[in-house]
Amino acid sequence: EPEVTQTPSHQVTQMGQEVILRCVPISNHLYFYWYRQILGQKVEFLVSFYNNEISEKSEIFDDQFSVERPDGSNFTLKIRSTKLEDSAMYFCASSRLTSVRGTDTQYFGPGTRLTVL
Amino acid sequence: AQRVTQPEKLLSVFKGAPVELKCNYSYSGSPELFWYVQYSRQRLQLLLRHISRESIKGFTADLNKGETSFHLKKPFAQEEDSAMYYCALDAGGTSYGKLTFGQGTILTVHP
Numbered sequence: 005e006p007e008v009t010q011t012p013s014h015q016v017t018q019m020g021q022e023v024i025l026r027c028v029p030i031s032n033h034l035y036f037y038w039y040r041q042i043l044g045q046k047v048e049f050l051v052s053f054y055n056n057e058i059s060e061k062s063e064i065f066d067d068q069f070s071v072e073r074p075d076g077s078n079f080t081l082k083i084r085s086t087k088l089e090d091s092a093m094y095f096c097a098s099s100r101l102t103s104v105r106g107t108d109t110q111y112f113g114p115g116t117r118l119t120v121l
Numbered sequence: 122a123q124r125v126t127q128p129e130k131l132l133s134v135f136k137g138a139p140v141e142l143k144c145n146y147s148y149s150g151s152p153e154l155f156w157y158v159q160y161s162r163q164r165l166q167l168l169l170r171h172i173s174r175e176s177i178k179g180f181t182a183d184l185n186k187g188e189t190s191f192h193l194k195k196p197f198a199q200e201e202d203s204a205m206y207y208c209a210l211d212a213g214g215t216s217y218g219k220l221t222f223g224q225g226t227i228l229t230v231h232p
Contacts, residue, residue, distance in 0.1 A: 035218055047222040060219055112165040
């Protein structure tokens with residue numbers, strides 16, 4: 005069964021450094037998402053992406069964050085200048101199609117644990 | 122803004138006992154509700170969604186719009202049900218696809 009994959013599984017970085025988290029969504033999926041979960045807190049929506057542009061973003065997704073689909077398979081989340089509070093588990097998800105008529109099942113990746121020192 | 126509340130952080134039951142994981146939501150529109158499960162060292166995966174009206178692994182959940190609840194139930198818990206359970210809401214409309222999660226409930230089923 006196809007799965008969403010994410011690399012790396014764990015990323016350690018210094019405060020102020022740029023990081024890129026990578027995701028390979030399921031191949032026939034059209035909608036892509038990033039969520040994050042700070043230790044002990046809720047899973048929080050960051051951004052959704054469709055047709056090469058952002059569909060929706062949360063308040064967390066400020067100018068330090070960006071997403072890109074650089075080729076036909078990868079979906080990346082970039083944090084330009086990391087802060088201590090960016091330390092979290094970052095989940096990528098994808099779905100076949102989502103529309104105003106309803107949400108298709110989102111399939112999650114295993115997550116990337118980001119530690120900012 | 123929408124909100125999902127799971128009042129129990131931890132829930133322990135014995136094998137064979139009934140289990141109910143509570144989920145309440147606040148949203149003025151007609152949301153879609155989901156239960157996601159995360160077994161130890163595995164990824165988040167969909168357990169069930171209210172529009173499907175299915176029973177998955179013996180679990181059911183009924184959307185009660187009057188009480189704004191979507192509690193997850195199973196009549197006879199099994200040890201393999203031990204996991205983290207998340208209730209999630211999709212507000213639909215212009216926010217379709219954006220899942221709002223509850224805090225999660227860790228279910229432990231003792232032998």
